[in-house]
Amino acid sequence: MSEVQVVRGEMQPWTDHTTPRPALAALLTDVVPANRRTLILGPHAPQLIESVLAHSADVAILVRSVADAQQLGEDFGPCLQVIAGALDGLQTEPYDVIIASDGLDRVLGYDSSDLSWSARLAAVSALAAPDAVVVLGLENEFSLLNLLDSRPADERHGDDEWRPLHDDPTRPVSVDQLKSALPWASEVYADFGSRTFVRADVAATAGPGELPTRLAGAALESVDAPLLSPAAEGVDTAARAGLLPAIPTAWLAIVGAQPPHDLYTQTADTVLTATQTLTGWDTTITGDPNSTSVLAFDPSVVPSTIASGVSVESVLFRLASAEDVPAFRKLAADLGEWVTTSRVIVRWDDVIYDGDSFAYGVSGWVAEDSIEKEDLLAAAWARFHDRLIGQHRRHPWPPWMLGDDLVSAWLGMSGVEAPEPTQATSPDTLPATTEQVARGKELAAALDAVLETSTTTVDVRTALTEAEEAKQELFELKGHVYGLERTLGFRNKAMKTRENRIRELRGQLQRLTTAHERIRGSRTYAVSRVIFHAAQVRKPKVVARKLARKIDRRIRKR
Template sequence: RAGLLGAVAPGWLAVLGPAGATHTAYTATHSLDLTDAGWTVGDRVVPDTVSAETELFRLAAAEDVPGFRAYAARVDGFPLDDLYPAADGFARGLTEAPEGASREELIAASWFRFRDRLVAAHRRHPWPPWMVDSDDLVTTWLGMSGIEATPELLARGRELADGFAPPAAEVPDVATALADADEDQKRIKELAGKVFGLERTLRFRDQSLKTREAQLRKLRDELRQYRNSPVLKLHDTARKVAKIRHPKQFARAVKKKLKG
């Protein structure tokens, strides 16, 4: 969460032997000796320093574009995570570069791999976000390395990077899991807020419906009472009387009926 996970090594070496200037470490396939010059593997010496990738990650996180550009101008090797500063240039580690690839193609592949690992780890960088999902970043970095990014070179670089190892974005790691968890927590809070708002709206509507129902019941009761009131009966009688066209004949008929 503090952005320091990238400083932790993805693998470890067991160091054996007595204390002293020289130590011997063993991996599954190599025996390495640490001396003042660095780690020696057979006739190869790997400097005991941070990789070019680590240094470029630091420069990108600090948004030091001039420093990144100056460092990128010196990059000459594949891949950046197994390339180490040595004197005025770089020393390669144990990674074997793809055979038959030109220098420009290897550098293009290195920048593609660097972009994949930068994005997969959700690292901070100074470039616009819309450049992340395109070849613009690699094109920019190739320009810093003094190489023109042609469509053919970009396609070949992408192919070499994919053939060397699966893109880092496809490999789950702790940094990605933490970033995804943070996004999930934000999403949960947003959804919880929407649910609360909907529940409150439903409560208001339910209360409004109850109020309207009470008003309707009251109106029905008043209407029922009005229908049974003497005033309405008198009104009905008066309305019926008003329809009589011959009052005298009606009066004689009523008297006759009463007598009967």
């Protein structure tokens, strides 16, 4: 454990939250010169500190938290000089490299002077040598996520992100303002969710569906924040207007060094770098990929050269919004011919379309074994369905044709015929078409899980839409209940009428039974019965002789 140096402005007890940023670590590896006196300013994740230590021999880090400083001293030992305190309390010789990728918001303590952003920048400039390499981060107040955040401004930062200044007129809020505010010439990268870094000049020329826009949108989708509406629509709109570098979560200014790549992005446990060429992108992948029980990332399937073009998903969205079903059907048929049995999971948001042909993008997620063409198409269409309906985009299909029915229709457009229907063996047996789509949905869900795009956070627009749908459904159910209540009322009245009639008939039956019993017990009824039986006699003389004999025998016995 190295000894912690304490300067004015330290905070205790306190700790600042940090998260790993592999893409930023790869960028720092490319820009930090070797064997130079380096200062890391502000809280940084251990992974970033390790990437700097791997290139520099004399590294110091300034953090305002004494607890964080002690932990860093234990983790890195004598190879890292740890200083606890505030920026305005640090007095030292100039540094050849200053890394403040966290920005200047968490470098002051409770007792620090009320320094504006420009005053903090001046303090950083005083610590930098004339030819120093400076990496400076700046949070974007105009970021898309900040504009769509449903939380009030005072609830967006927790105690572990305490910032003494929020409203500062000297703070830059655009790429041009940041370049103008810096006392050095700089190269600015747009930071999308700390997962994707795109050179600002390249991002300004990227259109909807192109590689920088796709990766920027995927990075913002992975940020777990309560939003007013999905971020994907705003990313495409900004790209169409050439304002993609104006909406990232932050910017990263690099002074005194030229990064070799235009794009850095994190995927799985690897970092993909890409450099724009006249015909497309040259890509490289570093790091050890991770894997899950279902899917794994295979860098070997990612092309080293990716053609320029838009994603198939953006074209399908456009055709669906324009209600151009014939063109949608033709494109689906072409996709059905292009897809073949493979281990690579097909996703329309990463398949590139140049108007004539298709090509794979930067997604390298594969299954353990080869997957049939029909299952790959089902997975791609199931994922497209979730993104089309989940983002509330316009489409020409009726609202009741959703879910498996719509996916089955798209599969049919791609040339996948529904299997022959089989006789159900039980009431719970699913149709063959549903089983076909279910396999695709499983693959799509596994892909969303590894891409970290399936979150439980629901944006306000979706919540309001679901609430309106629930309200409409409730209204319809109330009408249905009212109809059932009327029907039950009519049936109840009919049953009461029948019950009253049955009671009347029972009363009449009781009265008739009583009268009948009274008649049967009378002498008149007895005489009538004798007369009735006498009338049945066909030979009266024979009966008379028999009666005479019986009477004679009885008289004799007496």
